[in-house]
Amino acid sequence: MATVDTTTAHSTNGRGAGAEIAVENPATGEVIAHLPDMPAARIAELAIAGRAAQPAWEALGFEGRGAVLADFRGWLMDNADRVVSTIVSETGKTYEDANLIELVYTGGALRFWVKHAERFLAEETVRVRTLVVAGKKLVTRYEPLGLVGIIGPWNYPLVNSFGDAIPALMAGNCVILKPSEITPLTSLLIADGLAECGLPAGVLQVATGRGATGGALVDEVDMIMFTGSTATGKKVMARAAETLTPVSLELGGKDPLIVLADADLERAANAAVYYSMLNGGQTCVSVERVYVEAPVYDDFLARIMDKVCTIRQGASTGPATAEVGAMTTGAQLEIVERHVADAVSKGARVLTGGHRGAGTGRFYEPTVLVDVDHTMAAMTEETFGPTLPIMRVADAEEALRLANDSPYGLAASIYTGDRERGNRLARRLQAGAVCVNDALMNYMAVELPMGGWKASGMGSRHGAGGIRKYAKQQSLMISRLHLKREPFMFPYRASTSKALFGGLRLLFGRRRKRG
Ligand code: NAD
16 A cells, blocks of 8 residues: 655645655545655566566466456455545545446456456457458467556546456556556555455556656557546657557547437436536546427426435545535646636526535535536536536437537437437437437446547447457468469469459459349
8 A cells, every 4th residue: 555644745636746746635635645756767667577477477368367357356345445445535536436436347347357358359260251362261369468558547546547457457468557646546555456366466567656657658568548638648649659559548528418308307307417426527428518408498407406406515434425526636626617617707607506615625516507508618628527517409400419519529328208219319429439318327338348439539448349459469361281382373374364363353243233
């Protein structure tokens, strides 16, 4: 575990001074740990250790690696209280947010990858359909990349850091995990737990540090899995281009929720409130903006207000002690304030909330904004806070046009009483993950690929692609030995050429009958 030293706090919340990072509890303002800000030379040492450990880890095979990670799943559940309190202490999120999304997701992901990694990375014989290679054996196979770098954000220090390490490890890679400087304690605790479960030294190492540490990691590894803001994602990709290191980028979003007139308004209102306020609104796939068809707008809004006004906000001290927790970073709190002020200056009304919470911790009140439009940052930029801007629209076509009017394309939701219509409209939404009569929880479906379109990312996590990205693909063509040479090799013979190519032209030229 990290050194806990509250006597030498220089500054707070991931900043610290020089080579040291101060970790703060955002719900109380208390500094809870100091950690090293690792320089590039230290990352190079970790890379050497990781590369040295990798062959033995790969040699354990899926069964051996799976045994360690399955054991760790047990550790995680046995130590759930410790893990949850660490997450709560460094993020300021509630007990339920830490349990449901962080712990339950990770338990499920461990189970999923341990069970399915081998199947997704199994060698496959490919059916030959290309005439000139007829008779040969075609095979695809995968092997680990070697050393994978994972850079994570602060909003889900377990899911979006270690969560992405699980398939990388199951594929036979070693991992260097660079958690956010704001929330590094969870990753350190996880590394301790893995060591207790027999994970060999060097297989998963935690690199604490700020952005420069992340940059140094990009230079050292065979692949980067990055989760964070779009602005940083671009820097990571540019740096990775220097070494042609592959990247997978999971970035920001501005996810819309559309409510059609035939929707179950109670279900839609519950979803809009919960999925915009969950984790204090600090979820990449949070509901960030809502479009409601005019005939049901007033009814929907009344339901929203009933629900938002009963939300309890505060420092979470155990089960059901608060519904909305703290803003994890001061910088994010300022963005939320700026978006609300900008919206109000352009004519929006705040129906509830709209201020910082009282007390020492960092809170922003659950906030409902109406009379909003796309001139306002609250409707176009990622807010990442407990705000719910709601816009009245004429019809589904206007809702779709506005939902797609965004540089982002992470997730989107549509509520309607007509599932088939919802299904059709969902396909017109420009987002990598779309829900009909649901939102956000599709993230928990590890079977289903999830990745952003447009400025929301590149590549995806979950499903077969979520582990194959951590592997090198090799294709094999194995020819039989009964021919001394292929018919089209030197020396050419006119008779063979004519027969072979004439025959092929006839075959390729055969036209399908129309009508
Ligand atoms: P961030 O981009 O500020 O930081 C993310 C990580 O990158 C941190 O570990 C940081 O230290 C590191 N970093 C900073 N500069 C770097 C550099 N130049 N090179 C390498 N690494 C560098 O993001 P954040 O504020 O921690 O997280 C919030 C953002 O993450 C939001 O935009 C949110 O939508 C996004 N996010 C996306 C997903 C997703 O799955 N799409 C999930 C969670 C969060």
